Amino acid sequence: MSKLDGKLAAAKDLFLKKYETFESGLNGSYNAPFNETRKSALNAFSNVGLPSNRLEDWKYTNISPLLKHDYKLSATARNLTADDLSKFLFEGLENNLMVFVNGRFNKSLSNYTVAEAGVVVDNLRHQVDSGSDVVKDHLSRHAGFEEEGFVALNTAFAHDGVFVSVPDNTEVAEPIHVLYISDSADGEFFAAPRNLIVAGKNSKVAVVESYHALRGSDHAYLNNVVTEIVAEENANVEHIKIQDEDRQAYHICRSQSHIKRDSKVTQINIDMGGRLVRNDLNMEMSDQNCEAELIGLYMGTGRQHIDNHTFIDHAMPHCLSTELYKGILGGKAQGVFNGKVMVRQDAQKTNAYQTNQALLLTDDAVINSKPELEIYADDVKCSHGATVGQLDEEALFYLRSRGIPRDKAHSLLQYAFASDVLGYIGLDNVREQLEARVVERFHTL
Amino acid sequence: MLTIKNLQASIEDNQILKGLNLEIKPGEVHAIMGPNGSGKSTLANVLAGREEYEVDGGEVLFDGEDLLDMGPEDRAREGLFLAFQYPVEIPGVSNANFLKHAVNEIREHRGLEKLDAMDFLTMVKDRLKLVEMDQKFLHRSVNEGFSGGEKKRNEIFQLAVLEPKLAIMDETDSGLDIDALKIVANGINKLRGEDRSFLVITHYQRLLNYIVPDYVHVLVDGQIVESGDKSLALELEKNGYDAILERI
Known part of the structure; x- marks a missing residue:
């Protein structure tokens, strides 16, 4: 057993031990059907554990700095006022705001009034507890955890997050801002934000998800995020994620989009902060005439490590995917871009374009760039290009x-x-x- | 305004300028002519502050200040302008955005208030006319996809906007057809004034038919070997550099 294996096993045991405490803290949620899923996920986590860099998908990212902390499952945040939040807000979106502090929903700082009939914007936990059908149909149905340690960990420990459900034939006029604030002044902590966005047929919605830390967050913390997005037929979802965590933060995020016929999902991913960041952004195009846009910008300096893995799965014909990722790295920052595009046998007439460019500002900055195209259909247009420059x-x-x-x-x-x-x-x-x-x-x- | 004393400069250990002397007073137009490799572009680049060039000796005073001690941006703020022989393409930065930054940096240095978007636009639209450029150039990326003539006009346009005390024109005529040359020369002539001097560096006498210089200097092997008035340029055109080389 290597040194890293030992650390991975120890970290796994630590989380497994904490589950009992976590479970007893769920109180009213204890009997929710989702608890069965939690238990399966915990089981999966116990089997697969946390990823070692011997795995091909983790080759360039060694998570050992993240393992050396004793994370609490809940950390007390300082009392926040609206003023503390102001610099994280978007002008014009102040009234469409869902706030989570250290992974917990903060109702008094949130300010959301739904303009369109039938649209539900809520905290996920409330929806789980009240037995929502959308939760039953979609929560943990898309982001598989059997082989994925961090997804399993999130699913087992998922505490709360945003829930957005848009009924058929509804366009949500105002974008929804989901603000995740971290405050580690009290100590090292772990949070497992879990988001679910379901857009009905012929609907349209935009969600801006941003992650920030309060000044004085002097301890390390780990945000292990999973977001599931479902775009029903002919829906349009724009999802913007802004990761501006503290420089001591670990941010591991999986987002899984399920795209149905004639629908479009755009996912824009801006990484500015974090000590070690890993995003796995997966788009599954399950029917014809879908469109996926995966767009990203990452900026790093000092010893930041930012890893973006994308996976676009073209399973059916006549779909279009556009991917553009750019990185600017200074100091001794390290970036990873691994963009995989799968074009399955039935996915004729696929158009898939991928571009990935990095700008290195110093001699010590590093980018590992790996485009991967797997094409099993014969009538497709696919391209990829990667450049690194100064x-x-x-x-x-x-x-x-x-x-x-x-x-x-x-x-x-x-x-x-x-x-x-x-x-x-x-x-x-x-x-x-x-x-x-x-x-x-x-x-x- | 500009005093160059015994300037010596090299690039990659090759000495190019070997003791150059020049004095330019406010409002004067000086032309420097010379064969290829004589050091014309080196002079322009050393004056503008390009870091690849090593100054080995001598001094350059600009309005009494030590020019060689300043970074390129400080020289520009003090009122020096280099019209590039090969203007650089900068994809993603619009001409308007670029010039607005430049104008306001220079204005700030001169103790003037920054221009707001409206005033800036009014000013640049006026200056565009000077070089017969369309407004659409403002929104295009700096020099990107510009023809050779458009790039040179864009240099003169920047000169008009930034209003320097001394403009160095580095082979501004090279690669221009006669129509473009007339537009460029016409723009420069309109910008001549009592307080603005020009140092026109050229290989050909042709440009000097349109921009009539007060003084003409001949640069050979890193030194000015002969100075005179505009008739010297005509003589060069007629007899070539060889005649001068024989004479010295």
Whole structure:
């Protein structure tokens, strides 16, 4: 047994031991049918454990820094007021807000009024407890946990998260902002946010999910997130995830989209923070004429490690997938991009395009880039391209020779590199505010 | 305005400038001509602050300040402008956004208020006319996909917007057809003024038919070997550089 194996086994045992305490803390939720799923997931977790970098999918990401902490299952957060949240909010979305603090729903800080009839925006736990049919039909039906240690861990310990259900033929006019705040001032903690977004036939909805830490979060914490997205026939879902965690945070996220006939899911993933970050973003196109967009921007510096794995499964004909991932890495940051596209035998007339570009600002920054195309159909259009580069010195000199100082010239060029990613955000308001935050982040790289 | 004393510079251990002297007063237009490899572009690049060039000796004073001590952005803010021989393409940065940053950096340095979006637009639209450029160029990425002539016009447009004290034109005429050359020269002539000097670097006399210089200098092997008025350029055109080389 290697040193890492020993640590993985110890961490697994620690979580298994904590389950009993966790289960007794569920109180009223104890008898919910979802508890059977929790137990299966715990069982799966006990079998597969946490991933070692000997697994092909974890080759470039060694999770050992994450293992050395004694996470509490619940951590007390400081009392928050609306003012504490203000810098994390999006202007115009303040009234469509669901707030979770250290994985717990905070009703008093949330402010959501549903404009459209039949739309349910709630905390998942409440929906589980009240026996919702949507929960029965979809929760843990899409993100399989049998082979996936972190998904199993999340499913067993899932405490709360956002629940969005949009009925057929309904367009939700305002985007929903789900704000996850972490405060580790009290100690190391573990949270398992669990989100479920179900868009009915001919419906449309946009969800912005953002992860932030309060200043003074001096202890490490682990956010182990799972989000399931279902787009029924002819639905349109835009999901934007902004990960701006503390530099001591571990953020492991799986998102699983199930895309049905004629529907479209756009997933935009912006990574700015975190010590060790891993996103697994999976899109399953289960019927004809679906569209998937997987768009991402990651920025890292210091010793940040940011790993994005995407998987697009073309199972049926006439579907389109577009993937664009860009990274800017400074300091000794490490990035990983692994984009897998599967075109199965029946998926004729598939169009699948993947682009992945990284900008390395220092000699010590590293990117491991691995596009993977597996094609079993013969009438398809697929392309992929990966580039790694540095800032153009000629362009830098040109900008400086016009009076623009070096650091501003750097951010202008970084912005130029990243701007097409942000261009995919359909919500003008969110895009503009996010652009400003991204440009601000450039100065720190 | 600009005083160059015994300037020596090299690139990759090759000495190019070997003791160059030049004095430019406010409002004057100086032309520097010379054969290929004589050091014309090196002079332009050293003055603009390109870091690949090593200054081995001599000094350059710009309005009394030590120019060689300043970074490229500080030289620009003090009022130096280099029109590039090969303008750089910058995909993803619009001309408008780029110039707005540049204008406001320079204005801030001069103690002027930053221009807001409206004032900036009014100003740049006015300056575009000077080089007969369409407004659509504002929204295109800097030089990206521009023709050779458009790139050179874009340089003159930037000059017009940034209003420098000294503009160095590095082979601005190279690669231009006669119509484009006239537009570029016409733009420069309109920008001439009592407080603005030009250093026009060129290989050909042709440009000087349109931009009439006050002084012409001949640069050979890193030194100015002869100076005169505009008639010197005509003589060069007629007899070539060889005649001068024989004379010295």
